[in-house]
Amino acid sequence: MKKLGIYIHIPFCESKCYYCDFTSGVSNNDVISSYADAIVREINEFDSTGYIVDTIFIGGGTPTSVSSDIIEDIVLAIRKNFVLSLVEFTIEGNPNSYTKQKLDHYIRLGVDRVSVGVQSLNDKVLKAIGRVHTSSDAKLCLQLLMDSGLKVSADMMVGLPYQTLDIVKRDAKMVMDSGIGHVSCYSLILESGTKLASKVANGELVLPSDDDAVDMYDAVMYIAKGYGLNRYETSNFGVPCQHNVGYWKLKEYAGFGVSAHSFNKGVRYYNTNNLQDYITGNKYIIDEKPTLAELASEYMMLSLRLDQGVDIEDFKSKYGDKSYNDMMSIAKGQAEYLHIDNRFISIKPEYSYISNSIIEKFI
Ligand SMILES: C[S@@+](CC[C@H](N)C(=O)[O-])C[C@H]1O[C@@H](n2cnc3c(N)ncnc32)[C@H](O)[C@@H]1O
Ligand code: SF4
Known part of the structure; x- marks a missing residue:
């Protein structure tokens, strides 16, 4: 049986945050209930033969x-529809829609991990x-x-408006004082077309400089380390999220819902971003079969985001000698920035601020 991760996209929120470009928005109960029916249909249509589900992530949206x-x-x-042997089952939400009743219900459904957008x-x-x-x-x-x-x-x-280094440090300490086991820290991406982008463009709001945002990120990383939450991926600290580690290691996954991505049975496919199309069953927009070389390059790109880096034996067994030799010769050309031993290739921590340009060399 092959391990499979399941992602469910719930695209609904109480209101739209000014910076957010995710497929998410406010809808009424009728739309929400037709959407749930469409997801259940999509799950039922999936041929789950040969798979065993070990992680579920219900994300969004909210x-x-x-x-x-x-x-x-x-x-x-x-x-x-699936055989389950769960090692992790996460649900994601925001601070004012978690309630004790909902948590108790999630626990009865098997949820063992909760994520909150602070x-x-x-x-x-x-x-x-x-x-x-x-x-x-x-x-x-x-x-x-x-x-x-x-x-x-x-x-x-x-990197948010009105944030200073002191504010971020205080926030990070308060968040970690709660005793949580995992933190994700994202630098703001100012997405075009969002309300925040227009507020910044017309001067109503000012963002910290890129250098200041890097200092804020470094401060969160440093504080997290003090609480025993070590960085294991560019934006993630603490006990690794098994579901996301699956993406970074190119494990197979099935995404259900509007805009959900999937990679299984050797095929990558993406559902439509249009909620109405999804509900009426017009789901898939792209379907592609990546070549071995494409998969090898993607594996490198994703694994180098992990602090552990690329598992050399795993790479070799999945992609063969030719990909291995190509990858090693690029790695040797980048040796100054990389830590290479018998088992792993990783970016040296002091070069993580230029990780994107190092990773690009492997694409
Ligand atoms: C899909 S949201 C899920 C959580 C929940 N909807 C909430 O906002 O509380 C996942 C996370 O992505 C991050 N995020 C969303 N838009 C972003 C952007 N434009 N730049 C950086 N991070 C972003 C936020 O930290 C957010 O909590
Ligand atoms: S609540 Fe989360 S998903 Fe919804 S708009 Fe805000 S950041 Fe985006």
């Missing part, structure tokens, strides 16, 4: 913003980016999640 009965319908469909614990920053919660909502939510006994992760962002 899965906690919909009724937990909707989540139950989807989980029951997964349980019916972003910042400064009310002026939160308001400037259009978050619907306050700093105290986020602190109460972290407490609620910790009290549940589940594994807890929090998302933070740096």
Whole structure:
């Protein structure tokens, strides 16, 4: 049996944050319920022969913003159509839609890990980016999640309007004081077409400089380390998320829902970004069969984001001698920036700030 990760995309939120370019938005209950029916249909249509599911990630959007009965319908469909041997089952949400009742329901469904979008614990920053919660909502939510006994992760962002290095350091300490076992820290990507991009363009809001944003990220990394949450991937610290590690190691996965990506049975496919099209069954937009060389290059690109780096034996067994020789000759040309031993090739920590340009050499 081959291991498979399952991703479910719930594209609904209580309101749209000014910086967000994800397939997500506000919808009414009728749309949400037709959407759940469409996901259940897509799950039922998947030929699961030969697969055993070891991770599930319900993300979005904001899965906690919909009724937990909707989540139950989807989980029951997964349980019916797949053989499960779960090592991790995550649900993602935002601070004011997690409740004790929902958490209890998720636990009954098998969830063992919760992720919450904190972003910042400064009310002026939160308001400037259009978050619907306050700093105290986020602190109460972290407490609620910790009290549940589940594994807890929090998302933070740096490079936001009104953020200073001191504000970020204080926020990071408060987040980690809660005792969480995992933090993701993202540098703001100013996506074109978002409300934040136009507020910055018309001078209403000012962003910290790139150098300041790098200092903020480094501060979060340093503070996380002090709490025992070591960086294992560019944006992630603490006990690794098994589902995401699966993506970075090119494990097979099946994504269900609007805009969800999949990679299984040697094929990559992407669902439509259009919610109505998805609901009416017009799901797939691209379908491609990557070559071995493409997969090898993608494996390098993704593994080099991990602090552990590329597992040389795994690479060789998956992609063969030719890809191995090509990869080693590029690695030797980049030896100054890389740590190479018998088992792994990784980017030296002091060069992680130029990791993208090092990784590009392998593509
Ligand atoms: C899809 S959201 C899920 C969590 C939940 N919807 C929330 O916002 O609380 C995943 C995370 O991506 C990050 N994110 C979203 N848009 C981003 C952007 N433009 N730049 C950097 N990080 C972003 C945020 O940290 C967010 O928590
Ligand atoms: S950041 Fe999260 S809550 Fe905000 S719009 Fe995006 S998905 Fe929704």
